[in-house]
Amino acid sequence: MDTLDAIRQRRSVRRFLSDPVPDDVLKVVLEAGGWAPSWKNTQCWQLVLVTDPAVKGRLADAMPPTNPGAAAVRNAPATIAVCAELGKSGYSGGAPRTEKGEWWYMFDTALCVENMCLAAAGLGLGTLIIGLADHAALGSILKLPSGVVSVVLVPLGYPDPANPPKVTARDAPPTVTCTWLKLTQAGKRTESWQGFLTCRSTWPLYGMWLATSTAGWARFSNRFTRTSSPS
Numbered sequence: 001m002d003t004l005d006a007i008r009q010r011r012s013v014r015r016f017l018s019d020p021v022p023d024d025v026l027k028v029v030l031e032a033g034g035w036a037p038s039w040k041n042t043q044c045w046q047l048v049l050v051t052d053p054a055v056k057g058r059l060a061d062a063m064p065p066t067n068p069g070a071a072a073v074r075n076a077p078a079t080i081a082v083c084a085e086l087g088k089s090g091y092s093g094g095a096p097r098t099e100k101g102e103w104w105y106m107f108d109t110a111l112c113v114e115n116m117c118l119a120a121a122g123l124g125l126g127t128l129i130i131g132l133a134d135h136a137a138l139g140s141i142l143k144l145p146s147g148v149v150s151v152v153l154v155p156l157g158y159p160d161p162a163n164p165p166k167v168t169a170r171d172a173p174p175t176v177t178c179t180w181l182k183l184t185q186a187g188k189r190t191e192s193w194q195g196f197l198t199c200r201s202t203w204p205l206y207g208m209w210l211a212t213s214t215a216g217w218a219r220f221s222n223r224f225t226r227t228s229s230p231s
Contacts, residue, residue: 001122010117013126014068015163016076020051021156025123026078029156032119033082036111044089044105045112048081048142055141059153062137069130069153076128076155080116081138084109086147109151116154126159 001009030047038044050056056079060070073079090096090104098104117127130153138150159165 006118006121010121011165012128013159013165014072014128015160016126016157017160019158020077029116029119033112033116036115038108039089039104042088044084045109046083046085046148048083050079050081058141059138063133067132069128072128072155073153076157078156080154081142081150082109082113082152082154083144083148083150086149113152113154120156125156127154127156129154
């Protein structure tokens, strides 16, 4: 399965077969997480692989009883506890460097998690990303050292074909809201405005478009449907 197929086909799986995942397959998934980009390559993530049923049960007990992810942790053959070492991501010279403070680790661990989930999908595995839990209790169960915090749990295994995951309807292709900016030609008075565009094509680059002239803007206009007018 190529990368785009994995992105399109990945789903949140809550029902798994009891079949164990081979160690060499688990290693591929974990390694994919380790290849994620991170702030200054600090790689703040700490990954704890849990396969012991008793420990998985304790992790599930640390979730609210209404959280359906608890059953997934109990029943999946393996769960990856994604943790973060504080004071690394978002830091430089011993201090946070952005207005996000020390919370940049949430961004870096998310990159790691997405890598693992996409790798798992490519290997025929299902995953679920679970954040709602008593993370202090998770840290105690996992015996995390000081300065390392629990972020999410990712149960994984082979999806149960008798209980396929719910597929949420989406636009085809998906609707993406983009911010756009228009400037006049160089040497003229600069005018700028912001609005929103809905991307309706398979054009691979979404984000901010900068056009220095009307002609420059027109080169991209046929790829988008405008959903609001300049203010």
